Amino acid sequence: MxxxxxxxxxxxxxxxxxxxxxxxxxxxxxxxxxxxxxxxxxxxxxxxxxxxxxxxxxxxxxxxxxxxxxxxxxxxxxxxxxxxxxxxxxxxxxxxxxxxxxxxxxxxxxxxxxxxxxxxxxxxxxxxxxxxxxxxxxxxxRSVKTDEEIDHVRAAQRANEAALRRAEELIANAEIRDGILYRDDEPLTSEFVKREIEIELLRNGCALDETIVAGGADAADPHDRGSGPLSADEPIVVDIFPRDKESKYHADMTRTFLRGEPSEEVRERYDATLEAQEAALDAVAAGVTGKAVHDAVCDVYEDAGYPTLRSDPSTEVGYIHGTGHGIGLDVHEQPTLNPTGEELQAGQIVTVEPGLYDPEFGGIRIEDLVVVTEDGCENLTDYEKRLVLD
Amino acid sequence: MxxxxxxxxxxxxxxxxxxxxxxxxxxxxxxxxxxxxxxxxxxxxxxxxxxxxxxxxxxxxxxxxxxxxxxxxxxxxxxxxxxxxxxxxxxxxxxxxxxxxxxxxxxxxxxxxxxxxxxxxxxxxxxxxxxxxxxxxxxxxRSVKTDEEIDHVRAAQRANEAALRRAEELIANAEIRDGILYRDDEPLTSEFVKREIEIELLRNGCALDETIVAGGADAADPHDRGSGPLSADEPIVVDIFPRDKESKYHADMTRTFLRGEPSEEVRERYDATLEAQEAALDAVAAGVTGKAVHDAVCDVYEDAGYPTLRSDPSTEVGYIHGTGHGIGLDVHEQPTLNPTGEELQAGQIVTVEPGLYDPEFGGIRIEDLVVVTEDGCENLTDYEKRLVLD
Known part of the structure; x- marks a missing residue:
């Protein structure tokens, strides 16, 4: 290149x-x-x-x-x-x-x-x-990628999907005892799932410094990495952002899983987040500002009755972060999909990751990775969105 | 601390x-x-x-x-x-x-x-x-460690030993066909062994950026990481320098393994390196200079007829690097065991890693990690030194 x-x-x-x-x-x-x-x-x-x-x-x-x-x-x-x-x-x-x-x-x-x-x-x-x-x-x-750079990110996202699949399997196959997830008679912990994610990434040529597997109240802080045994009936946020060791380019993806029975509130929050992400993905295109994409997410959440930092700058619950960021050699780079986000350009790669947070209900976040095109975007992520794992 | x-x-x-x-x-x-x-x-x-x-x-x-x-x-x-x-x-x-x-x-x-x-x-x-x-x-x-820091390095060296054991097993259990090591009908490669080392380190709370599994002529360059299928009848240098993810402290260790039959020359080089390391370990103590430890290694090698950078500053074969370096939060830090090495102090942690290199015979290196004490050193490494794996 x-x-x-x-x-x-x-x-x-x-x-x-x-x-x-x-x-x-x-x-x-x-x-x-x-x-x-x-x-x-x-x-x-x-x-x-x-x-x-x-x-x-x-x-x-x-x-x-x-x-x-x-x-x-x-x-x-x-x-x-x-x-x-x-x-x-x-x-x-x-x-x-x-x-x-x-x-x-x-x-x-x-x-x-x-x-x-x-x-x-x-x-x-x-x-x-x-x-x-x-x-x-x-x-x-750097924010506008060449085709070669896009292929590097695409390849890293394939590895990321394999790692997420491994995490999903562990959660889906866990036994539930007294509200706690178990594997081989041991509680299934955030730490164990993170380690298995790392091993799967290594097998696919990627590495990472940090990853998030956070359930319950942990996940209500979007920056908490998660720790300890995972519980049933609570959403578990799995956010993986690996780097391909050869190309040095990153990928990024989040899914939220739940074993057992979600409350009606959690179901509604998940559906609102899906809808907010759909609105953002529809909005992304060259010439559209990062702010406009972020506003599309805030519109959906506010219409559904959730506070956002736009409707209440001091809120600590609801939608309390930006909608996305560029990715490439760095895991966070230009451009941004946030209140100061400027006009997007074709060839930029951005995450689209709305979420809702509340210590009472935990955290929910859904994140895809897309390339901005002249008339929309191409989604580099191939992973279904499903809350409840039976 | x-x-x-x-x-x-x-x-x-x-x-x-x-x-x-x-x-x-x-x-x-x-x-x-x-x-x-x-x-x-x-x-x-x-x-x-x-x-x-x-x-x-x-x-x-x-x-x-x-x-x-x-x-x-x-x-x-x-x-x-x-x-x-x-x-x-x-x-x-x-x-x-x-x-x-x-x-x-x-x-x-x-x-x-x-x-x-x-x-x-x-x-x-x-x-x-x-x-x-x-x-x-x-x-x-930073070069003089507290007891807590020494314990961190000690713990990282335990993880390192587990990872080296995994590498040794892979080499020891390989099948030999036409001079190449095989595992499950596939050539056993440097890359595969390195990945398995990384996985074992992850299971033990450590990570690393780079590791060396280098056989044959690759290993004649002490900085070559190694690549491709591993061969029988040639020394294979395995050098692992992980970082404990929690404490952030490093460990470091090298062993040289061989499957099959070593040549007489390789056996002699291995024995000379063992002897040189013994001399260095005997020399390390508070008040002794890093230069004196390095000289002890050069004495052994030169007496055995191998060139060193001391006897011939332009040599590209023989003993062509320093004897060791401090380790802690960085994988290379103060002090050094080389021609400019100053007086050692109790509580410093250093590697002791003599080696011989020649494209004709490959590379041989043996590395332990020790804490300098008032009257000698404590070896933090618990791993036997054995060239031929039967």
């Missing part, structure tokens, strides 16, 4: 800089620009046309092979070892970076807000200009 | 600053100082006596409960929403940080080299002093 960085080139020129500089690792913007990551910080320069890397000897071979860089230089080419022995590793690295920038005709660099102050100040001491880019232009470029 | 931050207080005073400031997340120094982490950057101030946090409303409850901070403030207490609506989220956050620092009497802050330039420059524009601390004092403090 060759990203279109013309807007980054324009930002560099606008700031009167000679290039855009990264000095990090494990950073989605840096990875997007250079197509390479490493276990330790490395330097990446975009000169308005090409990307140039400065890496340790250890990473050189892989950077040559994997990155999109036009050139890859080693610290050693700038006598790093000799300088480090004489001046210490930090001063040596700064001197090497300054020499590398001089080689590429860079006297002033634009950098991301996250650029390390140690490097920025060190370069300034060496008479180089360092200015912070504050409009997040790369994040904006 | 309450870390002893007196040396950090001294560094703050030495620099004429009023406090030490972090603005990050997923950072071991920041986590060590405040006992808290979050999915997004948050502010942590050490004022020479106590830690004070500034977090989003979303993280407030957890920060109050989990962190070691004396006080936890919310962005909202400083009118963040109103400021953001008026001035945008970045300016708003900087204004809030400036107000928070004023509340704590901080006019000049010491920061780590990784501190974001966007925040540093923004605070300087608001007439606050920001200076980079360049001696890595927190990293130094």
């Amino acid at each position: 060759d990203p279109d960085l013309s807007r980054l080139a324009a930002a560099v020129e606008e700031h009167g800089a000679d290039g855009y500089l990264f000095d990090g690792h494990d950073d989605s913007d840096q990875y997007y620009v250079c197509g390479f990551d490493a276990p330790d910080p490395f330097l990446a320069l975009y000169d308005g046309a090409d990307v140039h890397l400065l890496v340790s000897g250890l990473e050189y071979g892989r950077a040559e092979k994997e990155s999109r860089a036009a050139t890859v230089a080693r610290l050693g080419e700038y006598d790093y070892q000799e300088r480090a022995a004489r001046d210490g590793p930090k001063e040596a690295r700064l001197d090497v970076i300054a020499a590398f920038l001089a080689d590429h005709g860079v006297g002033a660099a634009l950098v991301p807000g996250s650029f390390p102050t140690g490097t920025a100040d060190g370069l300034r001491e060496r008479d180089l200009g360092v200015a912070v880019e504050r409009s997040d232009v790369i994040t904006e470029i | 309450d870390p002893d931050l007196s040396r950090l207080a001294a560094a703050v005073e030495e620099h004429g600053a009023d406090g030490y400031l972090f603005d990050g997340h997923d950072d071991s120094d920041q986590y060590y100082v405040c006992g808290f982490d979050a999915p997004d950057p948050f502010l942590a101030l050490y004022d020479g006596a106590d830690v004070h946090l500034l977090v989003s409303g979303l993280e407030y409850g957890r920060a109050e409960k989990e962190s070691r901070a004396a006080t936890v403030a919310r962005l909202g207490e400083y009118d963040y929403q109103e400021r953001a609506a008026r001035d945008g989220p970045k300016e708003a956050r900087l204004d809030v940080i400036a107000a928070f620092l004023a509340d704590h009497g901080v006019g000049a802050a010491l920061v780590p080299g990784s501190f974001p330039t966007g925040t540093a420059d923004g605070l300087r524009e608001r007439d606050l002093g920001v200076a980079v601390e360049r001696s890595d004092v927190i990293t130094e403090i």
Whole structure:
């Protein structure tokens, strides 16, 4: 994939800089620009046309092979070892970076807000200009996906479906004793289901840092990950957001399950959420604002009598979060489907995830992942929506 | 655990600053100082006596409960929403940080080299002093572990042993056909063994980003992760460095296995590596330098006729890396057992991992994890050392 960085080139020129500089690792913007990551910080320069890397000897071979860089230089080419022995590793690295920038005709660099102050100040001491880019232009470029990126997210969502299926099976096959779900004579816990989700994801090439399997009152806080034995007759929110280990792209999906008998209230809340999600999915299209999609959800919930943050900014129950977010190299990225959401563009990938929360009834959330198209959206999620598992 | 931050207080005073400031997340120094982490950057101030946090409303409850901070403030207490609506989220956050620092009497802050330039420059524009601390004092403090930290590493090494046992079983039980290891009529691959290692680690509360299962010529590069079918009659290096998901502390261990018949050369290399490791383990003690431990390994290898980077700095075969590294919240941290290694202190945890590499014979490495004590070391690793699996 060759990203279109013309807007980054324009930002560099606008700031009167000679290039855009990264000095990090494990950073989605840096990875997007250079197509390479490493276990330790490395330097990446975009000169308005090409990307140039400065890496340790250890990473050189892989950077040559994997990155999109036009050139890859080693610290050693700038006598790093000799300088480090004489001046210490930090001063040596700064001197090497300054020499590398001089080689590429860079006297002033634009950098991301996250650029390390140690490097920025060190370069300034060496008479180089360092200015912070504050409009997040790369994040904006990243929000519209290429076909290849969409395929990466699609593949991660397939793995996600397999993992969700495993969670559903565990809940569906549990025995109910005294209102608690059991498996092999042990209470079925959030922790166990989460572990089995992780194992299924690993088998499908994905990993994750966190996942949510939350029942009852736990799920009334949308950020609670859930813990302890799962109960019958209560909704259980399962929200999985894995990353494909190879492509580094994410997927995201939520379903709410219930074993036993839902109360009438829970049934109504589930149906209202289904209807709210349908309204949002119908609203999504290029040119429509994220705010309009969010409003479509609020309309349904408010008509059904539930409070939303739109109708009552201080409410702690009802619909208390935004409708969705972009996804890609980061699990949360641009654009947003919330009260400040701007115009959607074709090729953006967003989650659509309305939900209702109340400590009395627990939490309910239904989340799909869609690609924005010119006249609507394509749903990347293939998983039925069903509350009660018999 | 309450870390002893007196040396950090001294560094703050030495620099004429009023406090030490972090603005990050997923950072071991920041986590060590405040006992808290979050999915997004948050502010942590050490004022020479106590830690004070500034977090989003979303993280407030957890920060109050989990962190070691004396006080936890919310962005909202400083009118963040109103400021953001008026001035945008970045300016708003900087204004809030400036107000928070004023509340704590901080006019000049010491920061780590990784501190974001966007925040540093923004605070300087608001007439606050920001200076980079360049001696890595927190990293130094972190190198000596408390009993609680040692227990965390010990627990992670138990999980590591279970995972290594699983890898050993897979290799030991493989069928040999035409020199290739098979399992269920499929070649046994590095990828499969790594996945099974990961699954076993998950079952034991650990996770990892990378692991090494490398046979034959792959293993002659100590940084190669290994790929493809595993062969008989060749050493297979299995190096696992998991992180306990709860405590966030790491473990590390390597064994080299072989199915079939080792050549005489491979047997000799294995025995020399065992002897070199024994010499290093004998050498480790408080007051001994990391260099002396490394030299003990080089002595054994050179006496046995193998090149080392000490005897030939340009060699690409033989003993071509350092003897070990500290481990804790990071998988590589202070101190080091290498040619520049300084005096070891009781309570430091280090790996001891000599090895021999040559594309002709593959790679051999044996790695244990030990705690430095006043008169030697305690080995945290309980796993036999045996090359040939029958």
